[in-house]
Amino acid sequence: MSNGGEGNPIIRAIKESVAWRSLFRQPYPTTSRTRALAVMNNVFLHLHPVRVKRHAVRYTYTFCLGGISFFLFLNLTVTGLFLMFFYVPSVSQAYQDIQAIEASVAFGGFVRNMHRWAAHLMVLTVFLHMIRVFYHGAYKPPREFNWVIGVLLLFLTLALSFSGYLLPWDQIAFWAITVGTQLATYFPIVADEASFFILGGIQIGQGTLLRFYVAHVIFFPLITAILMVVHFWRIRKDGGISGPV
Ligand code: HEM
Incomplete structure (x- = not known):
């Protein structure tokens, strides 16, 4: 030895x-x-846990879908930080900034594409991870609390995607968010208040862009990171990855 x-x-x-x-x-x-x-x-x-069960490290058991989702989140954090140096969330500047990132920032187009692709992929891998967990029945006790944390992580992943979509302030972003935020007007009783809260005004404008920016770069990532720590900690406390032994 x-x-x-x-x-x-x-x-x-x-x-x-x-x-x-x-x-x-x-x-x-x-x-x-x-x-x-x-x-x-x-x-x-x-x-890391002191001991890991043999089946838990078999790639075909988890397909590492949770791990890949986490990796994509880290990738999004690093590439997002890079983009923040060149982007100002102002209706008069945002679109130009995105074009400048594509055209004149060193590796700008590459990093922006990494950010976009990682965001799309993360939605996919988190969803597939949830299906894998369901297929193995890993939502059952003692892992039911971690399933709930997982559901919150799924919603946060979608919220991160949705909030990021407006930031380029191009036509597709503007109209997609116009349609998406119309959902708030179907809220029971507090429809006007809910819509005002999401838009930061009565229609999409500077208030909305700033609101979505802050939610996208601070609020959602912070809550997601905290819940991921709880998610990983729970996996250990629930006896590691579920399985036959
Ligand atoms: C940002 C999203 C998420 C990340 C980064 C993440 C990460 C992970 C990781 C790394 C594992 C270890 C096993 C594996 O890789 O499959 C895991 C396990 C688990 N995850 Fe997630 N997860 C996320 C979302 C979800 C969702 C949406 C659900 C369910 C609704 C969920 C429920 C669970 C459960 C119950 C386990 C334990 C599985 C078992 O013991 O077999 N997670 N997660």
Whole structure:
């Protein structure tokens, strides 16, 4: 069994140094107990479970659809941050900014397309992930709470897509959001108030663009990130991925 290079004097010296000891509090893990300690004593490794069931790492069990959704979310965060440097949510400037991103920003068109494709793909992978979970009956106790968190994540993914759609402020965005936000006028009792709340005015305009921008870059991503942390934490607390054992 490997002893983590203890035979090599240089590696041994590094591992006995104060810097190394301050990061890794126990010797190279060689037993079940020291392996569990190594995971629990390190904030980064702590995110991983100490043990994983064999079926849970079989690709064809989950198709990694949840993992791919998370990866796409990270991708969207990074590419979205890039786009924020070149985009101003103003009705007189937004469309020009998008054209400038496409035409004159280095890698602008590439990053914008990554953002768009990742957004479309995320809707698809989250949906397929939900179908996979349903097919395995993983919504049943003890995972029913995580199913509810998942439903919220699905709605948030759709909300992120919908709110981002208006931002280019081109004709297709303007009219798609006009149609979409008309739904609010069918609200029972508080139709006018609901419509005003979503549009930030009585019709789509600067108020709507700013509202959608703030929701798209701060509100929805923040809530999504928090719920993802709860989602992942629950998977561990519910005994790892569901399965035959
Ligand atoms: C942003 C959206 C989501 C992300 C990033 C996400 C992420 C994940 C990941 C990484 C897993 C581990 C297994 C796997 O990869 O399949 C998982 C499991 C799970 N997810 Fe999601 N998920 C999301 C949405 C949903 C939705 C929409 C539902 C259901 C409505 C859901 C319900 C569950 C349940 C119940 C489990 C445990 C499955 C099992 O034990 O087999 N998740 N999720």
